[in-house]
Amino acid sequence: MHLRVKNEEEMMRSVEDCLRDILIEHLFVEFDKDKILPTASLREDLGLDSLGFVELKDQVDKRFGIAISEDEFTPENFSTISSLTRLISLHCRANRSALR
């Protein structure tokens, strides 16, 4: 059980790290990677606009091999790195279950 929680935490950190890379490499967010906090607002703090969110969703779909639906493309899910990480984790878990 403890191992599972640890793996889960590691996975979340790895997803967060990957999102920071996407924001810097594809959206040219002008922040140092270590200064992008998981709680930073993608809209208010990092300045993403409508096309920025579309690009972020496309990159996330590609990078994680998932398909975020229109219904999931909401300001709530795309509010912060943390909220987006939760959404990605749900998809990844669902993909793993489907493969079993």
Place this chain on the structure above:
Amino acid sequence: MSAAARMIIDSAKDLDRRIADFGDASPKYDQLFEGYARLALQPGSAVLIFAPNSVEFLLHWIAALANGYVPCAIAPSAKTPLASALQKSLKIAAIVGPQLDPARYRAKHFARIGTFNAVVCDHIPPAYEPFDVLILTTGTSGSQPACVHTVESLVCNASMTNKTLNITAADKQLCVLPMYHSYGLVTQSLGSIISGCELRIDGPPFNANRFADVIRKEGISICGITPTIARDLLGRGTVLPELRSMSIGGDRVSPEDVVSLLSKPFINELYITYGLTEAGPRVSVLPAHITPVETYDSVGMAFSGVSTRIETPDADGVGQLLVKTPSVCRRKVGGNILRQPFTSDGFLETGDLFKKDAAGYLRYVARKADILIVKGEKLNTRSIDLVAEMHPDVEFARTTAGDMNSLVTRLWAKDDKVLDLDEIKTFMKSSLRLHEVPDKVIQERNAVFHK
């Protein structure tokens, strides 16, 4: 101070009673007013405000204005090179925004105003008058011009729009379009303030189902969208709760889309509008729900009090649309403006080609050279070329529309070099906004350039 400026500034104290967003509570207006006062800029100094859609942005905009400064809203996604270029070309005295890094601007003074950071640039003598407002027009790095409006001209335009679209204190308006553009800022935000109606502000990402939910939960009666969003809603077959009115502007709407929208039982009144930032912005409106089907290919007639004429029409009656409006900007600044876009008899040159029929309906024919609409966003291809030409290996660039709503930039190299196109695209991306980045970058042989 004009009555219009007084009205907008006085409204700030109880703005949170009528205007709300879906984020955290905004700071108090008095706190923001004092924060701007502490910057101690001279009256008429321009303040660039990075502007995510929010009540706090609107309060910052008013607080800067109330201190005698000249607010200039800019997209929150704008990059430092653009802001630095505007700092010089528009004589910006301070830059304000969430998470703004003072080190990027080599700022001498740094302050916190509300939840935003503010940096004061080197001493810049004021270039404007108190209660002027700067609104950026289409462009990119280093060449983005702005219109110098007065609060009075903007309030005048918002008032004309309210009157024509019958917007009153009984309405509840939804703003989903960027508030750094004239439509979201003037038509919707200032329009709501002066009409006394309620305003709900939402921001990206745009989602059709959420749009419907917000309209339902908030009891929205009026909203304004772009043709791109309208087509998206039609394509998805989205069913909205009943709206008193929907207005669409910012690009051409096809007659087929007008018919489709009118067939929706949830839209009672449909307004197709035309405008440009220089005009304050709205110029004409087609109330499609009460006009004959033959007019659906038009942008209606000019607002009452606004005159239009076609400059030197050709055999088909096509020529540049000229507009005389009480809400016209005072002048244009920055972006290598060579001459002001006014005729000797005070008409504004729109740069758009139109036809005007005997009844006064205006029909759009083509947009001014260099301006394209790609992925629903307006962009200036010449400005993209200028960014490419800043690369040390590029002699000349030309950006045009490609297939499937794409953008193509052709490059000619200095000294016949072989260009590293990926590296040049990365270079361009660091200055451009996402919709301005070309989908394809191609190197042309210099022989073609020299022809």
